[in-house]
Amino acid sequence: MEFEQLLEEISQGSPTTMLVVQVFLVVFGTLLLDFVQKRVLQRLHRRIEGSKILWDDALYTSALKPLSLLIWLLGISFAADIVGKQTDAVIFEVINPLREVGVIAIATWFVFRFIQRMEQMIFIRAEREGRHIDQTTVDAIGKLLRLSVIITAVLVGMQTLGFNISGILAFGGVGGIAVGFAAKDLLANFFGGMMIYLDRPFAVGDWIRSPDRNIEGTVEKIGWRLTCIRTFDKRPLYLPNATFTSIAVENPSRMSHRRIYETVGIRYQDAPKISTIIDEVKAMLSAHPEIDQNQTLIVNFNQFAPSSLDFFIYVFTHTTNWIRFHEVKQDVLLKIIEIIEHNGAEIAFPTSTLHLPDGIRLGGPGGETINDGRVATEIASR
Numbered sequence: 001m002e003f004e005q006l007l008e009e010i011s012q013g014s015p016t017t018m019l020v021v022q023v024f025l026v027v028f029g030t031l032l033l034d035f036v037q038k039r040v041l042q043r044l045h046r047r048i049e050g051s052k053i054l055w056d057d058a059l060y061t062s063a064l065k066p067l068s069l070l071i072w073l074l075g076i077s078f079a080a081d082i083v084g085k086q087t088d089a090v091i092f093e094v095i096n097p098l099r100e101v102g103v104i105a106i107a108t109w110f111v112f113r114f115i116q117r118m119e120q121m122i123f124i125r126a127e128r129e130g131r132h133i134d135q136t137t138v139d140a141i142g143k144l145l146r147l148s149v150i151i152t153a154v155l156v157g158m159q160t161l162g163f164n165i166s167g168i169l170a171f172g173g174v175g176g177i178a179v180g181f182a183a184k185d186l187l188a189n190f191f192g193g194m195m196i197y198l199d200r201p202f203a204v205g206d207w208i209r210s211p212d213r214n215i216e217g218t219v220e221k222i223g224w225r226l227t228c229i230r231t232f233d234k235r236p237l238y239l240p241n242a243t244f245t246s247i248a249v250e251n252p253s254r255m256s257h258r259r260i261y262e263t264v265g266i267r268y269q270d271a272p273k274i275s276t277i278i279d280e281v282k283a284m285l286s287a288h289p290e291i292d293q294n295q296t297l298i299v300n301f302n303q304f305a306p307s308s309l310d311f312f313i314y315v316f317t318h319t320t321n322w323i324r325f326h327e328v329k330q331d332v333l334l335k336i337i338e339i340i341e342h343n344g345a346e347i348a349f350p351t352s353t354l355h356l357p358d359g360i361r362l363g364g365p366g367g368e369t370i371n372d373g374r375v376a377t378e379i380a381s382r
Contacts, residue, residue: 265308
């Protein structure tokens with residue numbers, strides 16, 4: 001009986017019944033449209049899943065939830081318009097502005113998701129292909145794009161709500177001058193961060209140091225105002241970005257080679273053997289697999305030191321790894337010791353010779369007088 005009564009009321013066209021039917025049809029159509037778009041997107045995703053294009057997968061992932069929300073927003077707002085026209089209630093006058101602001105918010109959400117997904121896809125594709133991508137540059141571009149989207153969305157939303165954007169922009173220009181003077185340090189750090197992103201003197205993960213300041217460590221994060229550096233004693237060091245515009249920064253992480261520069265001294269009595277030792281050391285370095293033969297390789301007698309005849313080695317290793325470098329350097333120095341000992345020479349150490357012009361008498365008044373050379377020999381032997 002109730003179903004028959006409902007059909008009779010619908011056939012008679014009562015306003016309340018027609019309103020319910022229209023709202024029901026709108027909601028049902030919204031639900032059906034949402035279901036269809038999900039099915040269509042799933043089929044499209046199966047086709048583009050193996051594609052080499054980056055943006056198609058990012059577009060699908062980013063649009064899935066915002067598109068459903070957009071369909072429901074339009075459907076519910078349309079149903080609310082139907083109810084508002086039938087009831088003439090004042091509260092339904094806000095439906096149009098809310099719908100427009102909601103569309104702007106959903107579009108902003110979609111663009112945000114798309115930018116974030118594109119950043120992830122860039123790193124995933126680079127890792128899969130074995131390529132290196134500068135994380136600092138990608139983060140900087142992502143932040144600039146998101147900031148641009150926020151500013152555009154706010155201005156469009158204010159224009160939709162009836163605000164005069166030209167007046168706001170004019171006020172912002174005048175106020176920006178005052179803010180610039182009041183927050184010059186903040187702006188200096190902001191533009192300092194921009195210069196780091198554009199010039200890229202270092203990136204996240206690089207080991208940097210400054211000869212001008214007591215700064216050395218690994219870069220952990222580059223923000224808009226601060227850069228975080230983890231020192232070698234594992235303490236975080238936070239530096240304003242403006243600091244890097246006025247100091248010199250070394251980036252050892254980008255070195256192409258590491259240098260071995262050592263001086264070795266042998267005794268003066270081994271002077272006849274120094275030429276042979278230098279030749280053998282040079283031959284050893286020329287045959288060493290860890291020494292880059294395309295770089296400078298020098299082994300030469302250098303100077304007459306107070307207690308030794310010094311020669312130096314100047315070479316570059318293939319590796320830039322700090323631990324591996326010291327292993328190579330140790331091997332080179334041990335081979336030099338072997339060469340010196342093989343030639344019957346010895347590495348010099350600091351010695352002093354005492355000369356007594358009048359000699360020295362041993363054994364009391366009747367003892368023997370020893371000349372200068374014997375004094376030096378006796379002192380050295382004892």
